[in-house]
Amino acid sequence: MGRPPVPTPVRKRANTKQGSAPLDRGLLPSLLGYVLRRTQSAVFGDFAATFVKAGEALTPGEFGLLVLVERNTGLSQMTLARALGIDRSTLVPILDRLQARGLLMRHRSPTDGRTHALQLTADGEKALSRFTRLVRSHEKRIASGLSSTEITVLIALLDKVHRSARS
């Protein structure tokens, strides 16, 4: 039920020998897409580590979903799937898991029998404020090398890229 199923244990395989010089990455480090992907991956790792260290289990995607449900109580699964940019069938097992953890509920809409109105449970609300505190400390760490101006610039530039992508 409300038992955190640890998304990725972050345990390591016995440390291998390794060493040697770093590989030649060619043009990769000059490609925006590559740098973006690599950074995203490191940030994901930091997010996971932050939650594991706090004894919580949550992915960035789950956090975003919970925020969306909290801020738009009663929304339908289709609406949520569209907002997340995923197929409605993809959303089903994700909601199943969150519901099994007691964080959110589905209940029939009285106005449209086809839809499920989604909302956080009381436990879900409480959990989300704990999660939000953890996300803030995670954010602080990943942005620790940047001034507040740089953070603003970075977010603005990323948004421009976001809008240009998808020809």
Place this chain on the structure above:
Amino acid sequence: MGRPPVPTPVRKRANTKQGSAPLDRGLLPSLLGYVLRRTQSAVFGDFAATFVKAGEALTPGEFGLLVLVERNTGLSQMTLARALGIDRSTLVPILDRLQARGLLMRHRSPTDGRTHALQLTADGEKALSRFTRLVRSHEKRIASGLSSTEITVLIALLDKVHRSARS
């Protein structure tokens, strides 16, 4: 063999009705991690669309792998896995697929019987130059809203975040 198995057909489900106002995303748009993830996702979509439109099939990860093999001919699977930041067991089916497409080869190292020396085939080399042209046009599009100075700044800021992540 050398037949591109289209990674994600990018076909769409019959357009649903939708409409309505955009959802409230709360604090999400001010979180670097969220903006990063959303941008990464859009860039991934643009990459996929670029390749599908050209009748090619490749993911950003596969492109990075091929570049690494080309620039470091003869490297072992362990070395490659480390460079990609994935487990050696994860790499096996990825190489199987690329090998089945005739893009790369594994052959026994004469100096260490445990390792496989990796290298691109002649077809792999040719394919990689086609892929590189496509990647450049994709890069041009996603960065089309940015000046060259902004691109440089963006990459530098992302690298700073990359280094700060993983507490």
Place this chain on the structure above:
DNA sequence: TATTGTTATACTCTATAACTATA
């Protein structure tokens, strides 16, 4: 003993297609 590659297995994310209930 340690390392490399492989296999078996398991989870999650992602999708399409088809089904049911509702509109």
Place this chain on the structure above:
DNA sequence: TATAGTTATAGAGTATAACAATA
């Protein structure tokens, strides 16, 4: 007919554990 949610299914990415070959 069209839409919402679910289920069945499939493929890719990720991992751990255990095994065989080699060092």
